[in-house]
Amino acid sequence: MAGMSMAEPMIVGVELGGTKCIATLAQGRTILRQQRWPTGTADTLTLISDTIALWERETCLAAIGVASFGPLHLNPHASHFGHMGNTPKPGWAGVDIYGHFASRFAMPIAIDTDVAGAALAEGMWGAAQGCAVHAYATIGTGVGLGLVVNGQAVHGHLHPEAGHMRVRRQPGDMFAGVCPSHGDCLEGLVGGPALAARSPIAAADMTDDDPLWQTVAADLAEWTTMLILALSPQRLVLGGGVIQARPMLLPLIARQSADLLNRYIADLDYGALEQLIVAPGLGADAGPLGAISLGQRAAALP
Incomplete structure (x- = not known):
């Protein structure tokens, strides 16, 4: 199969998203199997780990990468490493995500945020290849940001939670x-629940010229401008369901960021910003391949 070397290990990636969860079996960046579930509780x-157990019986798995919505506790020396933080998603706050998989599978397991995983994948295979400093943002059910510097996802006290920054409101x-x-x-x-509350028309049914999209683009441009000034990324990849459904937002965001x-x-005029603020090179696979990239890193550790 194209893009796959038989010498590469078999990796499982688990992407836990705001609305759906995806388990992926891959070799290199080639996806071999995939299964999806509503995120639910x-x-x-357990449904995900049951599927991995089936795959494990059929092939030799090298590692599992878990890329999850957050906030996550990612300090490996802390007692709550791998636990979900204070998420508003019902039934998930405090859940030991890492421990769930580590207690069931005797193989290397890595965990990070879904956006950090996607950022790493975009740097390896997608739109951020060759960039020392780059970021991936998801605009979907929630808004998140993963930042990569010199090939490593940035963690500190926690991890970037830039989706909760306040922006200047539109007049x-x-x-x-x-x-x-x-x-x-x-x-x-601008997250999915916000769009649902802002308009009596479902976001999927709005036309591209609905005035709400101008407001969304303006809010996002305030944010991307702050990110450019604070982080100096060489590439800022914008993904997630909202951007995937409305690609016309990207040039609007670039134009207003330039303004x-x-x-x-x-040198950051409109033309340059159209090259800096881009859609995922991996498309809808940025998230699943983000989890795979985390698993690959776990498999490579001594």
Whole structure:
């Protein structure tokens, strides 16, 4: 099969997303099998691990990579390593995600955020190849950001939670926001639940010229401008369901980001920003392959 070397290990990737979970079996970047479930409650983890157990009986698995929505506790020296943090998703706060898989499978297991995994995958195989500093953002049910510097996902006290940054509000926009923690942070303004609350028309049924998309693009441009100034990425990949469904948002975001930067960074004009703010090179596979990239790293550790 193209893109697959028989010398490469068989890796399982588990992507835990806001609305769906995906288990992937891959060799290299070639996806061999895949199964999906609604995210539901944490009981979904058992359905996923049951599927992995079936795959394990049929082939030799080298490692598992878990790429999950957050917030996650990722300090390997902490007692709550691999646990879900204070997520608003019912039934998931405090769940020991890493422990669930580690207790069932005797193989290397890596865990990181879904956006960090996708960022690593885009750096390995996608739109951020050759970039020392790059980021992947998902605009979907939630808003998240994974940052990679010199091939490593950035962690510190926690991990980037840039989707909960507040942006300057657009003139006349009085929407209160839906984030249960912050109200009108970016996620509370442009995430899936926010779009549902903002309009009586389902987002999927809106036309591309609906005025709400102009507001969404403007909010995202405020955010991308801050990210460019704070992080200086060579590539900022925007993915997730909202962007996938509305690719016309990308040039709007680039144009408004250029206006907001106002040539402060002289070479970042609109044309340059269209090359800096891009769609995932891996398309809808950025998330599943992000989990695979984490598993590959786990398999390579001594």
